Amino acid sequence: MTEDIEFTDPNGNTAQPSESGTVIPETDRSITDHDIARYLLQYLLDCRGICHENMLLVVLGKLQKYTQDPTSQVCSTDKLVEIIKGINVKLNPLGYKISSVGHGMGKNNVSSMLKDTGLPSNNRFYVYVNTVTSEESKLATRFSTREIEFIKWCVEKMCVSRDCEVIIDCPIITEVDRIRNDVSWNKCITYSVESSEFFQYKDWSPIEIESLLFKLCGLKWFAKDENGRISMDLRCSVELEEYLIANGISTCENCHRLALQGTRCTSCSRSWHVDCYQHRITHIGKYCPCGESILQNGMYIV
Ligand SMILES: [Zn+2]
Ligand SMILES: [Zn+2]
Structure with missing residues (x-):
């Protein structure tokens, strides 16, 4: 997103x-x-x-x-x-x-x-x-202790995927459907979070939260889409990759990097980035290792 x-x-x-x-x-x-x-x-x-x-x-x-x-x-x-x-x-x-x-x-x-x-x-x-090895010290080079607490709280929320609406003109959905050359799947998940959820953080004023979220977006740690949803941007996902994988975010079946966007098999949850999905269909086959068709039985990760 x-x-x-x-x-x-x-x-x-x-x-x-x-x-x-x-x-x-x-x-x-x-x-x-x-x-x-x-x-x-x-x-x-x-x-x-x-x-x-x-x-x-x-x-x-x-x-x-x-x-x-x-x-x-x-x-x-x-x-x-x-x-x-x-x-x-x-x-x-x-x-x-x-x-x-x-x-x-x-x-x-x-x-x-x-x-x-x-x-x-x-x-x-x-x-x-x-x-540096620990996630805590990675954050500590750029943020204050108080900010780190908030960021960790936000990232924990963004480690949980949630169902979302299939929006036909979403760029990821459009691209996946172009690759599949078929009508859209009816299931879509996202790791992004409605920004209003972050304002429930206790002890911080809305202005403080707003300004740190703004700073994090500027640093390309977080990204905010036009609907006000916030997701982890590339810098965050690269710096915290091991932590995020350990916290349950799946990796891409093709390149083994964190898969925050792309497609997922509905029966076994194996995931692919959009280009890795295309690579699999073009060069390997149209079936998931679990046996399901990845053209038919999939969901979008947006
Ligand atoms: Zn990949
Ligand atoms: Zn599968």
């Missing part, structure tokens, strides 16, 4: 990062691989620690115009992955890393929310995450 979230940087310059004046060095006409890595990391942090792969490829392509070394001028996903591996080696002692994650709503839905880069659509995002 992240339909209203814009995957752009705070200045809205994601597709033309050089025009922001913050990424491309203006005086130094020749930069090294080390500089490229440093500027890419800076760009990711400027985007609040989360950025779509195509946006990073656009930035990489622009940076490479300033390098003299021909081997540094190859702009491809492989090159980006190689640079990020190098950055991660340096971040490791600091307890951070850049992690890549596919968005459960699928590449077509993700692309429809991005500025057109001319690059093929894909669902991959890069997220700057804390690698």
Whole structure:
């Protein structure tokens, strides 16, 4: 349920990062691989620690115009992955890393929310995450003790899926039905929560709750949709992935990452992200490992 979230940087310059004046060095006409890595990391942090792969490829392509070394001028996903591996080696002692994650709503839905880069659509995002082991200390690097109590309370609520209405024009439902090429299923579940439920938190005033929820949405921890429902955004799901899996949220049968959006088999509850569902139907088969047809006996996770 992240339909209203814009995957752009705070200045809205994601597709033309050089025009922001913050990424491309203006005086130094020749930069090294080390500089490229440093500027890419800076760009990711400027985007609040989360950025779509195509946006990073656009930035990489622009940076490479300033390098003299021909081997540094190859702009491809492989090159980006190689640079990020190098950055991660340096971040490791600091307890951070850049992690890549596919968005459960699928590449077509993700692309429809991005500025057109001319690059093929894909669902991959890069997220700057804390690698310390305990969930508590991950939160402690960014939030006060009092805020952590509230966030944990909210996340617990969002670990429980609930039935919701099948809304035909919901992007995930539209995409799943396009893949199935069939009329909609009649069952839909969600991990999102009506924002009014969060206002039942005791000891906090509505203004305090409103302002922390606003902050969490800005940090891409939570996302609020046009109906006022709040869900965990990618940063939260990546940072707290192990905790969330331990708390009962299922993983995708294909990629084994957290499945907060996608489809689920009605008889055995195996789940797939939208693109992973398409991958299974196209390359593996139309049946769930439990024997049911995943084209017919499924539900949406929105
Ligand atoms: Zn998956
Ligand atoms: Zn099944």
